[in-house]
Amino acid sequence: FVIKDKGLVKEERLLREKFRIVFEIHSTELxxxxxxxxxxxSLELTDDRLRLEATLGEDEMDGVLLALLQRGASIKEVGVDASMIEGRGVVRS
Structure with missing residues (x-):
């Protein structure tokens, strides 16, 4: 759901679009x-650890998150890629 014209609106298109993830991972697993x-x-935290931001589709989400976790990544954020909802009358805080 999104806020549009002072109300909640079901936004089906978001389900088929891109999502943003931020994670930290050891550079050898990259x-x-x-x-x-x-x-x-990409941001280098230490000599061997990186913080990365990426986008992926909903159909990829579970598999990619599982692969990241299996390789020792730490998931910091998961959400809708804001660039995908710009210009749709969505109120952002």
């Missing part, structure tokens, strides 16, 4: 997960 993701941002 090659195993980057083919699964559309990378957007």
């Amino acid at each position: 090659d195993h997960v980057t083919p699964l993701l559309e990378m957007k941002k």
Whole structure:
């Protein structure tokens, strides 16, 4: 659901669009997960640990999150990619 015209509106299109994830992972595991993701941002936390932001589709979500967790990643955020809902009359805080 989204807030539109001062009310809640069911937004079916979001279910088929992109989602944003932020995670931290050991740099040695990166090659195993980057083919699964559309990378957007990368930040080096230490010599061997990275914080990454990526997007993925809903149909990929469970498999990618499982693969990340199995490789020792720490999931920090999961949500709708804000760029996918811009211009649809959605009120963002």
